[in-house]
Amino acid sequence: MSSVELRKVDKHYVGYHALKTIDLKIEKGEFVVMVGPSGCGKSTLLKTIAGLETISSGQIVINGRDVTKEEPGDRGIAMVFQSYALYPHMTVAENMGFGLRMANRPKAEIDAAVRRAAQILRLEEQLDKRPKQLSGGQRQRVAIGRAITRSPEVFLFDEPLSNLDAALRTQMRVELSSLHAQLGSTMIYVTHDQVEAMTMADRIVVLNKGQIEQVGSPLELYANPANLFVAGFLGAPRMNFIEAKVETVGAAGVTLAAAGVPELTMADIDRTGLATGDAVTVGIRPENLRVVEQAGTQMVSFPGQVRLVEHLGRETVLYLDAAPLQTINSDSGTGNFTLQLNKVSPVSVGAGLKIGFDIGDAYLFGADGRTLTPRKPVAST
Known part of the structure; x- marks a missing residue:
């Protein structure tokens, strides 16, 4: 069974066709990276999976369940944005456990989930600190930890490393790849940075003008681009x-x-x-x-x-x-x-x-x- 399946997904805005008949299967445990130029539809596609955008037609299936009309909180997903979106008045532990508190989970369950996420992300020493006391890389790890505590079926990442400097981006690429290997979760990642795509992905989805140009492993797409666009886009x-x-x-x-x-x-x-x-x-x-x-x-x-x-x-x-x-x-x-x-x-x-x-x-x-x-x-x- 596919972890995420998009069936003929279309998205129209007034006068603009943002997504054009998207068909895509993502297997359980895969790390899939979506790339393409600005305006190609990659972030829109991610938001349709999350339920933050309503599709015009088609179907979205997560772990065999049709979630096309479900609310974001009911889809079994967790999303990490480019902006850390941390509450400045809360500690790291409070930020990481916020989603579970909103779901009225027991305190013991919340504390256990936060401790587990902190251990995975090496944040045990930072739990009592507030976001302003952390580096950019630590703040992004807190945002990821907030997602981990929810134990989602699918992780969605929308350019999460864009605000980091070059050294931190490299470090976080390694950490995210290690996290994927440790959790074995399905991860869908949007970026404009092809180095991130080539180094992290099991498969890359190349989008252009709202449609999929090619899907495949990083080395397969690099060696055998389906067309001129993919050939020119992948490679630096x-x-x-x-x-x-x-x-x-x-x-x-x-x-x-x-x-x-x-x-x-x-x-x-x-x-x-x-x-x-x-x-x-x-x-x-x-x-x-x-x-x-x-x-x-x-x-x-x-x-x-x-x-x-x-x-x-x-x-x-x-x-x-x-x-x-x-x-x-x-x-x-x-x-x-x-x-x-x-x-x-x-x-x-x-x-x-x-x-x-x-x-x-x-x-x-x-x-x-x-x-x-x-x-x-x-x-x-």
Whole structure:
């Protein structure tokens, strides 16, 4: 039995279709992360599961029970928001036990639940303090503890780490993943941060314009994006895209023409609906681009000039102008490439480089955005 199931869920506001026929099954104990650009519907979808938004049509099922018309408090869920929403006049223990007190639970039960949550979250020494005496990470743990004390069937997280600094975000990612492993609970997590999605999720749900683009494990989505949108959204730095046209379509693949590079031949391409003259897009991840001295037979190479260098310690990111290649990486739309080197590089701004990639590492997307290249192997974990 699925822990949470969304069946053809639609949400309309006046003049705006926020969620479009959402079908999704989340298994018991899964950690599912929803990602997408601002306005894609991920927070709206989370609020419909919580009962904070009423859906226009469809059905929401939690642990086999239709909760579509139930009140939030009756759905067996607990939600943690971006804002800690702690009562400043209450102690940590009082904040964590607030929901149970409102439910008129016995004091002994409340105290036991608070102690258990405090032990899980390492807050035993903070129970008598008030929120203003805590760090940001501790306050967020209190908010999570308040959810734990209710023993919900499903935890819902709406960008809970957005208010934390970089170091605390990293720490809390580890703590939330450990919490999930310890509790074994179903967790649905909304974020705009793809690092959180890639590191925490069992499965990622990518949303765009109110609809699901793709669902899968982090590495599966990274290696095998279903379309141009998913390919461009997952990955930091993002995938490089080159505009091209189809020259020939044959049994062994397709031949492409792109300004600034030699003729490209890509094998085993899905040729459904593909014809000579079609506009297509070639994609290549920054880590698959490299500086070359002499191109091999399977390598596509072209000159570029370094515009910006980012030294990130164990890696270096280069931003290059490779005109006349036509790319869709920026507003200018011309010749901008990102190259990621897994080492410290002495390259400086203004340097001229020859860069290239193996054709087997490239992706091909049709005019409709659909991925046409065969499935790539997924790295083992």
